[in-house]
Every structure is written in C-alpha cells, then in structure tokens.
Amino acid sequence: MSDLGRDTVELLQQLIRGEAVNDGAPDGGGEHRQVETLLRYFEGSGLEGVTVEPHPGRTSLVVRIEGTDASAPALALVGHTDVVPVEPAGWSRDPFAAEIVDGVVWGRGAIDMLNLTAAYAAVTRRLAVEGFRPRGDLVFAAVADEENGSRFGVEWLTEHRLDLIDADYVLTESGGAHAGPRPGITVMVGEKGGAGRRLRVTGTPGHGSAPWGARNAAVLAAEAVVRLSRHRAPAVITPQWRDYARALDLDAETTAALVDADRIDDVLPHLGALAGFAHASTHTTVSPNVVRAGEKGNVIPGEATVQLDIRVLPGVSREDVEGQLRDALGDLLEHIEIEGDWFGEATLSPTDTPLFDALGSAVRRVHPGAELLPMLGVGGTDGRFYRRRGIPAYGFGVLSERWDYGTFRRLFHGNDERIDVASLELTVTALDDVVRTFHDPGGSARARRIDGPERTDSRKKATT
Numbered sequence: 001m002s003d004l005g006r007d008t009v010e011l012l013q014q015l016i017r018g019e020a021v022n023d024g025a026p027d028g029g030g031e032h033r034q035v036e037t038l039l040r041y042f043e044g045s046g047l048e049g050v051t052v053e054p055h056p057g058r059t060s061l062v063v064r065i066e067g068t069d070a071s072a073p074a075l076a077l078v079g080h081t082d083v084v085p086v087e088p089a090g091w092s093r094d095p096f097a098a099e100i101v102d103g104v105v106w107g108r109g110a111i112d113m114l115n116l117t118a119a120y121a122a123v124t125r126r127l128a129v130e131g132f133r134p135r136g137d138l139v140f141a142a143v144a145d146e147e148n149g150s151r152f153g154v155e156w157l158t159e160h161r162l163d164l165i166d167a168d169y170v171l172t173e174s175g176g177a178h179a180g181p182r183p184g185i186t187v188m189v190g191e192k193g194g195a196g197r198r199l200r201v202t203g204t205p206g207h208g209s210a211p212w213g214a215r216n217a218a219v220l221a222a223e224a225v226v227r228l229s230r231h232r233a234p235a236v237i238t239p240q241w242r243d244y245a246r247a248l249d250l251d252a253e254t255t256a257a258l259v260d261a262d263r264i265d266d267v268l269p270h271l272g273a274l275a276g277f278a279h280a281s282t283h284t285t286v287s288p289n290v291v292r293a294g295e296k297g298n299v300i301p302g303e304a305t306v307q308l309d310i311r312v313l314p315g316v317s318r319e320d321v322e323g324q325l326r327d328a329l330g331d332l333l334e335h336i337e338i339e340g341d342w343f344g345e346a347t348l349s350p351t352d353t354p355l356f357d358a359l360g361s362a363v364r365r366v367h368p369g370a371e372l373l374p375m376l377g378v379g380g381t382d383g384r385f386y387r388r389r390g391i392p393a394y395g396f397g398v399l400s401e402r403w404d405y406g407t408f409r410r411l412f413h414g415n416d417e418r419i420d421v422a423s424l425e426l427t428v429t430a431l432d433d434v435v436r437t438f439h440d441p442g443g444s445a446r447a448r449r450i451d452g453p454e455r456t457d458s459r460k461k462a463t464t
C-alpha cells in the first residue's frame with residue numbers, strides 16, 4: 001500500500017472512533033472531536049486551518065492552500081465528519097472500534113463518508129508537505145451536520161462564512177461504485193430536491209369504549225398513509241437514469257421497460273435490491289415517516305400528524321408536489337390540512353467541465369477502459385449548496401470491483417457499514433491524481449471558471 005493509502009486508513013479509523021453521531025439534536029454530533037483529530041493530523045505540514053463553531057461542539061474545519069494564479073479556478077474537497085446513529089444489535093462488530101478484518105475497515109462512517117473525508121485530508125496534507133503549489137486555490141473542508149441538513153455545517157458556512165468554503169468546483173460524496181459488468185464508475189452529478197410537508201389530521205375526540213362511527217384522527221391518518229404509499233405517480237425517465245439502466249447490462253426486455261415511463265412500474269417487483277433505487281430515480285417519492293396520534297389509552301384522538309419526506313426529480317415544482325398530494329389524498333382532504341412550504345429544487349451539474357475530464361482520466365488510470373457514469377443521487381449531500389449557486393459539484397470516489405451499486409447503497413446508513421482497504425487506496429490515489437491534473441500549472445490550461453449570471457446573482461444573495 002502507498003503512504004497515502006496507509007495515512008487514509010489510519011485517519012479513517014480515528015474518525016470512526018471519534019463517534020460523531022448526529023441524532024438531529026442541536027447538542028448531538030460532537031464534530032469538535034473530529035476537528036481535533038484533523039488538526040493533529042495536519043500538525044507539522046505547515047497548513048493552518050480555520051475553525052467555526054455555530055453551536056457548541058458543532059465544529060467545522062477549513063484549510064486552504066492558496067493557488068499561484070488568482071484567476072485560476074478553485075477546487076474544494078468537502079467532507080462531512082458526522083455519521084448517522086447505529087442500531088448496535090444489528091451489527092456483527094463494534095460500530096465504533098474501526099477494526100480491520102481481512103482487509104476491510106468496519107464502522108459507522110466507513111462509506112458515508114469518513115472514507116472520503118480522510119482521503120481528502122491525506123491528499124491535502126501530502127501536497128502541502130511536498131510544497132506543491134496549485135494553480136488555483138485548493139480547499140479542504142471538514143464539515144459538521146450533513147446528516148441533519150447541514151444547518152450547523154455547509155448551510156451555515158454558505159450564509160455566514162462563504163469566504164472560507166467558496167470554490168469554483170467541488171468534490172464530495174458519493175460515487176465510485178461499479179454500475180454493471182462493463183467498467184462504469186458512478187459519479188454523482190446531481191441530486192433530487194426535497195419538500196417537507198406535514199399532514200395535520202382533525203377528528204373528533206371521544207371515549208375509547210365506544211369507537212363505532214367515531215371520527216378517530218388516528219384512523220384517518222392511517223388511511224392517509226395507506227393512500228400515499230399506494231398512490232402511483234407518473235414516472236419520469238431522466239437522461240441519467242436512461243444511461244444508468246443501460247449500463248446495468250440486463251436483458252434487453254428489462255432494459256427497454258426500465259427506460260419506458262409507462263412500463264417501469266411493472267418491472268420494479270423483479271429488480272431485487274435495485275428496485276427502491278430504480279423507483280426513486282424515476283419518481284417524485286413521498287414517504288410518511290413520522291406518524292403521531294393520541295395521548296391516552298382510553299381516549300379517541302381528535303388530532304394526528306403525519307410528517308412526509310418528499311423527494312423531487314429535476315423539473316418538478318412546488319405546485320407539482322401539492323398536486324400529487326391532493327391526487328393521493330382525495331376526499332380525505334376534508335379532514336386534513338397540509339402544512340409547510342419548504343421546497344428545494346433538484347440540482348444538476350454539467351459534465352463538460354475540466355474537473356469532470358480530470359475525474360475520467362484519473363479513473364482510467366486505475367481501471368483501464370472504464371467510463372464515468374453520471375448519476376442523479378436520490379438522497380441529499382452538501383453538493384446541493386454549491387450547485388444551487390451554479391458551481392459544479394460531483395460525488396466522486398473509486399471503489400474496488402467487489403462494490404456494485406446495490407451493495408454500496410445497502411451499507412449507507414445500514415448495519416455492518418464497512419469498506420475494503422483496496423478501495424481506500426484506489427480512491428485516494430485517484431483523488432491525488434485529480435487534484436494534480438486539475439491544478440497542475442502545465443496541465444490545466446483548459447480549466448476555466450464558470451461565471452454564469454446565475455452564479456453572480458446567487459453569490460451576492462449569499463453574502464448579504
């Protein structure tokens with residue numbers, strides 16, 4: 001293994017042991033421990049970091065290596081340091097011990113995304129130690145709170161300290177899995193947007209001993225949940241999904257159905273582990289995730305709430321979401337008020353950029369003949385805060401051949417999260433390559449800033 005690979009493995013172990021579990025509570029997370037680890041790691045490299053702490057313990061660290069040419073584009077490597085909670089009973093090993101067994105590192109965060117955060121830090125440190133001067137700025141950001149919407153992380157930094165994390169191009173999670181038998185490495189070029197809505201259901205309270213004919217809010221809420229989960233919204237075949245479906249190399253009939261909006265729902269039941277992802281990649285999804293009703297065992301509840309997790313494809317508007325909810329709920333709306341108006345559009349980065357080219361050449365160096373497969377993520381990452389300002393952000397990594405996309409996805413937020421050391425070596429080698437290619441004074445003549453009007457406007461907004 002290379003020094004860079006060894007560094008990445010060791011740092012990943014320390015970050016897993018940092019146990020920065022983000023349970024959604026403001027005082028959770030404890031990312032300050034991760035920042036202390038990283039500051040120790042950078043000691044002696046000559047790099048100086050800036051830390052911010054929007055809430056006690058919710059610390060982020062930003063390190064910037066200044067470029068030699070102020071007009072050259074800046075590249076940011078943005079890694080979150082928090083992880084989601086675990087259900088220890090479902091794990092075969094201690095989720096925070098970071099054991100290495102048969103060449104595999106086990107632990108919460110091993111693929112989401114302490115692996116990448118460690119690799120970004122290792123690349124940044126090595127470049128600094130070597131005295132490498134990038135043409136444009138190189139930014140390493142180790143950020144808090146990604147797993148709960150980034151209120152104390154990139155969202156806060158975007159609103160209050162854009163100067164620290166701003167860049168012209170961004171790499172973040174997630175990517176690097178193999179799409180199918182042909183060498184295709186996934187790169188996340190965009191992600192679905194979201195809408196938060198809550199159903200407030202009103203019934204009539206009464207005595208639990210005589211339920212017949214009662215307008216029980218819990219029963220109405222249950223009916224709403226069932227209608228939402230059975231509702232068939234129309235499918236949309238995005239260009240990213242079309243390419244991905246073809247790369248899977250399934251039989252011709254299944255592939256044809258997968259890229260046909262009228263037929264995809266019929267093949268979903270036959271797709272196995274891929275089904276949920278295939279559905280989410282082609283539909284606006286509505287998942288009723290928090291349902292509350294009732295206070296007391298003998299009282300019919302007069303009120304219930306249902307919190308919905310709604311994810312939208314590119315081009316879907318706030319009005320489309322509201323229309324879909326109305327269609328699904330139908331006459332139940334007599335008892336239901338839809339609350340909330342937050343809406344975040346899906347985001348997508350162009351792929352005709354010098355950074356995307358650099359990703360392609362780095363991947364081909366480790367997997368000869370491999371092609372990049374641009375994908376739309378169905379979850380959320382910090383990439384969206386950059387894409388919304390017109391800045392290309394890609395989810396990038398390179399995993400070993402044992403990682404198909406189904407396996408990769410299952411371990412995200414799942415039990416027994418782990419990564420093989422070989423993948424860490426591949427990823428850090430490719431990242432090092434990407435940064436050098438993108439920032440090499442001789443090789444990046446093609447690198448250019450993207451200065452659309454959209455970008456200039458949103459920048460102004462972000463700093464006021």
Ligand SMILES: [Zn+2]
Nearest residue numbers: 112113146173
């Ligand atoms: Zn993540």
